[in-house]
Every structure is written in structure tokens, then in C-alpha cells.
Amino acid sequence: MKTNIKKVAIVYPYLPAYRIPFFEKLERELEEHGIELTIYSGTNLGQKKVKEISSSSLKISKQQRAGFSINKFQVQWQKGLLREVSRDNPSMFIFMYNAGILNYSLLMLSLSLHKIPFYIWTSGHKRFGLSTSQHKIKDRFKSMGINRASGIISYSSYYKNQLEESGYSPEKIFVAQNTVNVENIIQKYPFSEIKRTYETVKFLFVGNVIETKSIDKALHCFKKIKEQGYNFQFDVVGEGYHLQTLKALSAKLGLQEQVNFHGAKYGEDAAAFFLISNVFLLPGTGGLAINEAMAYGLPIITTPGDGTAHDLVNKNGFLLDFNFPPEQLEDAIFFFLKAKPQEFRKMEEQSVHLIKSHFLQANMVKGFMAPILKELKT
CATH class of the missing domain: 3.40.50.2000 (Glycogen Phosphorylase B;)
Structure with a gap:
């Protein structure tokens, strides 16, 4: 039957x-x-x-x-x-x-x-x-x-x-x-084998380069930080309709040496950026890239976005207000610019722990x- x-x-x-x-x-x-x-x-x-x-x-x-x-x-x-x-x-x-x-x-x-x-x-x-x-x-x-x-x-x-x-x-x-498929990242790139340097703090954005990601707000913050003599790097990985506007803004703010636009990257090419970076920065909407960054052991600076970040950010970074004032983002960036390697490592371990235990x-x-x-x- x-x-x-x-x-x-x-x-x-x-x-x-x-x-x-x-x-x-x-x-x-x-x-x-x-x-x-x-x-x-x-x-x-x-x-x-x-x-x-x-x-x-x-x-x-x-x-x-x-x-x-x-x-x-x-x-x-x-x-x-x-x-x-x-x-x-x-x-x-x-x-x-x-x-x-x-x-x-x-x-x-x-x-x-x-x-x-x-x-x-x-x-x-x-x-x-x-x-x-x-x-x-x-x-x-x-x-x-x-x-x-x-x-x-x-x-x-x-x-x-x-x-x-x-x-x-x-x-x-x-x-x-x-x-996303964080299991594959954890298996392929075990956290214990990832070695990072902290002399120049490297911030990373990965995703669609669109207006609601608020990358422009980050650029304005980085301009103030550069004027105070801090050394940093900000890598923007992705494509989108807002890309040319951001490139022009970066040049206008005098950030050509600190901010790099790399276009869309996938697979091993994308992994290379996660492995050498120190902080994942998403000052606007989004969510899935945060999971990916945490699987590589990165601390996070982000907003509530689509709501998922409320669960993801817990002692492993900074959850900004949705419409945050510039000072809130600046304070979060300054924390990492002044942080010692052991402070980075603690947040890195927490990111991996959260992913493995809950996400x-x-x-x-x-x-x-x-x-x-x-x-x-x-």
C-alpha cells in the first residue's frame, strides 16, 4: 500500500x-x-x-x-x-x-x-x-x-x-x-591556530555596500580619530551602489592611507581578511556577517540591525544604539585602539564561545x- x-x-x-x-x-x-x-x-x-x-x-x-x-x-x-x-x-x-x-x-x-x-x-x-x-x-x-x-x-x-x-x-x-555555515569556518580555521597582531588595529566590514550599512558614519569617526594621531586600518570588502560615494567621501576626509576598498570577495579570498583583522565593524543594518566574523574569533561593533545582534553581542564587543550618536561609535573604536592584546583575546574567545554554544x-x-x-x- x-x-x-x-x-x-x-x-x-x-x-x-x-x-x-x-x-x-x-x-x-x-x-x-x-x-x-x-x-x-x-x-x-x-x-x-x-x-x-x-x-x-x-x-x-x-x-x-x-x-x-x-x-x-x-x-x-x-x-x-x-x-x-x-x-x-x-x-x-x-x-x-x-x-x-x-x-x-x-x-x-x-x-x-x-x-x-x-x-x-x-x-x-x-x-x-x-x-x-x-x-x-x-x-x-x-x-x-x-x-x-x-x-x-x-x-x-x-x-x-x-x-x-x-x-x-x-x-x-x-x-x-x-x-550561516559557521561550522565550516570553525572546522577549517580553528581558533587556536589563528595568530593575530595588534600593533595596527585593523577594522573590517564585509557585506553589501549600501547606504543602510552606515559606513559613512564610520568614515567620519575615523577622520576624527586620525586627527588625534591614532594608527589604524579599515578594510571595506563588498560591492554595492553606495561604493563610489564612499570612495569619494574617504578621499575628501583624507583617509586614503587608512581606508581600503577591496570589492566583493568570496571563499578563501574573504577568509583572508577575517583572519588578519582585529575588529568587525558594522555600524548599520545587517546580521549574517556578524555570525561569520564571530566564527573567526573577531570582536564586534554593531547596532541592533535586524534584531539578531541583540543575541550575538554579549561581552564580545559593543552593541550601539540603533540611531547612535557619533560619540558612541568613537568610544567603541577608541576602546580597541587602546586595548591590550589580552583584552582582544578575551573578546575573541567570547565570540567563538557564543557561536559554538548557541549559534x-x-x-x-x-x-x-x-x-x-x-x-x-x-
């Missing part, structure tokens, strides 16, 4: 390469429970330059994403998504939700009417640059999805607490701390398995 195979569908606006190790781990875990995984992925229409997947053994159903922009508000749809879903007939859905993709909301409404469980996977972070009215429209769509959803898979305990404070049932919230990608997989097994094993 043929048994019905349970299927989990993950609906994703576009599939970056850094997500593949996580989905492969999740697929292996699901297979042990006789559950299949399918990923429905759109294509990248955003300004972020993100390396997309080239090949994988995962079952990926890819649809073109199309749309238009109205005063920075994106109205989009994932072509053929509803047709593909109808053909495959998954047992459960997890949405990397984007309120601007119209057929996500249509699919959620259909699932709700047919009593098919679906979860929303989100950090709860709101996009910058939208007007109050645009945020209200997006919030209305998102709240419709959240209210109809079987539950939420939160990027962090920070957003989980926000949901609970707003009255959302704790039993419907699952935390899967957002991370492995295996823990993220467990965060996903909990709601999946709740729905499909009952």
Missing part, C-alpha cells in the same frame, strides 16, 4: 548561495523523518549584489520575479508560483515573507481557506526609505499573513519577545537564530524542525 509522502515547501523571494548549506542540512534532517523538501525561489530584483546558487542537489523550483516600483515601494509577483504549488501539493509551507510580492498573500489566503499549515519566517525588521503610509500598507499585508499563519519562525529571541509583547501567542513562535547552523535547523514536526508528525 502506497503511503502519502509529506512535503514541506519553502517559498523564497530569491535564493542566495549562503543559504544552501542550511537548506541541505535541513533536507537531510527531514529525510530521516520521511519528509520531502522543495524550495520555490524567485529571482533577485533588488539593489543588493548577492551571489546566487549555481548548482545544488536540492529540489529547487525557480520562477522569474517581476514587478515595478512606486516611489521606492516594490510591487512584485513570482511568475507561475501558484501553478507550481498546485501541481506539487505540499503538506506545509514556510514563507520568507515579502509583503510586496502579491501572490505570496494570495497563496497564504488560499492555504488558510484550505486549512493547510503555513509559517512566516522573518526578522520583523522594517525596510528603510519608505514613507509612513507605505509602511502602513506593508504592515497591513504582513499582519494579515501573521494572523492567518500557523506560527512564526523568528530570526532571533529579540523579535520573539516583540511578538509576545504585542499579544502573539508564545506557543506559535519558534526561534531559529539566523546564521551553530545545526541549531537553526532544530528551530525549523520543531514547527515542521509539530504539524506533520501529529
